[in-house]
Amino acid sequence: MTSDNxxxxxxxxxxxxxxxxxxxxxxxxxxxxxxTPDSFFDGGKNSSEVQILKSVEKHLKDGxxxxxxxxxxxxxxxxxxxxxxxxxxxxxxxxxxxxxxxDAIISVDxxxxxxxxxAVEAGASIINDISGGDFDxxxxxxxxxFQVPYVMMHIQGNPQxxxxxxxxxxxxxxxxxxxxxxxxxxRLLGVNDVILDPGFGFGKTxxxxxxxxxxxxxxxxxxxxILVGVSRKSMINKVLKTLPENALNGTTVANxxxxxxxxxxxxxxxxxxxxxxxxxxxxxxxV
Numbered sequence: 001m002t003s004d005n006x007x008x009x010x011x012x013x014x015x016x017x018x019x020x021x022x023x024x025x026x027x028x029x030x031x032x033x034x035x036t037p038d039s040f041f042d043g044g045k046n047s048s049e050v051q052i053l054k055s056v057e058k059h060l061k062d063g064x065x066x067x068x069x070x071x072x073x074x075x076x077x078x079x080x081x082x083x084x085x086x087x088x089x090x091x092x093x094x095x096x097x098x099x100x101x102x103d104a105i106i107s108v109d110x111x112x113x114x115x116x117x118x119a120v121e122a123g124a125s126i127i128n129d130i131s132g133g134d135f136d137x138x139x140x141x142x143x144x145x146f147q148v149p150y151v152m153m154h155i156q157g158n159p160q161x162x163x164x165x166x167x168x169x170x171x172x173x174x175x176x177x178x179x180x181x182x183x184x185x186x187r188l189l190g191v192n193d194v195i196l197d198p199g200f201g202f203g204k205t206x207x208x209x210x211x212x213x214x215x216x217x218x219x220x221x222x223x224x225x226i227l228v229g230v231s232r233k234s235m236i237n238k239v240l241k242t243l244p245e246n247a248l249n250g251t252t253v254a255n256x257x258x259x260x261x262x263x264x265x266x267x268x269x270x271x272x273x274x275x276x277x278x279x280x281x282x283x284x285x286x287v
Contacts, residue, residue, distance in 0.1 A: 013225040017105050028065040029274045030227070031059030045064050063271055069107070070106040077159065094106065106123065110128070111139070130149065135158070157203045166204050171211050171212060197267075209230075209233075213257055214261070229266075230254045236254055259281040
């Protein structure tokens with residue numbers, strides 16, 4: 001991973017995905033492919049092979065660089081799912097998509113090291129861990145073993161507890177410190193390709209989320225690409241007094257703010273609109 005300036009604007013990062021160098025000189029979009037029946041927005045949508053391929057085709061056609069496969073819902077109060085069930089949902093979908101799109105760059109959203117291991121062996125290129133290693137003590141060693149890019153997210157608590165009165169003295173300082181400590185541990189293990197995610201909606205109030213969004217550029221002090229996942233989340237819905245299905249416009253506004261403040265990856269349900277936001281902000285910054 002390489003970089004130049006102090007903050008995100010114009011910063012030159014890159015990651016190695018199975019031998020392919022992905023540059024973040026221009027921000028990239030990660031399309032969400034939920035394989036769960038209970039995700040907060042599109043749970044159950046991808047319940048058949050036909051629908052999975054249809055979703056993937058649309059994301060790629062609309063300009064997604066990455067596909068993020070998740071087989072366990074991590075919304076607040078989500079039901080726990082066994083490792084066996086997670087693998088049962090995930091591995092066939094990975095094979096299906098990679099058989100059809102062999103060059104697809106697939107990220108797997110999991111906090112289990114064994115699932116990460118089997119996913120990478122099945123062809124996944126990136127591991128996206130909402131717990132940043134907190135839920136499985138073997139995760140960092142697994143990332144070291146396979147040397148795949150690792151999205152390390154901040155969370156306070158777990159999906160069952162995270163929205164029960166989340167509290168910080170200073171949310172920006174505390175999230176930065178936690179990510180910095182974990183990043184140091186990964187660096188000592190020889191892991192180079194780390195992407196940081198402040199964890200919007202994961203143990204944060206609406207105010208906490210907007211402080212992190214406003215100060216997003218500060219995370220570039222940790223010298224890593226920044227992923228932002230705010231797509232159709234409650235931080236948008238509560239402000240607009242709307243529902244996830246009506247939150248596309250609000251999501252685009254939040255994504256645009258994130259890009260202006262240094263986001264390198266937007267993780268979204270709606271790829272076309274996110275790609276358009278990237279193009280507009282890039283044009284603005286290049287003038």
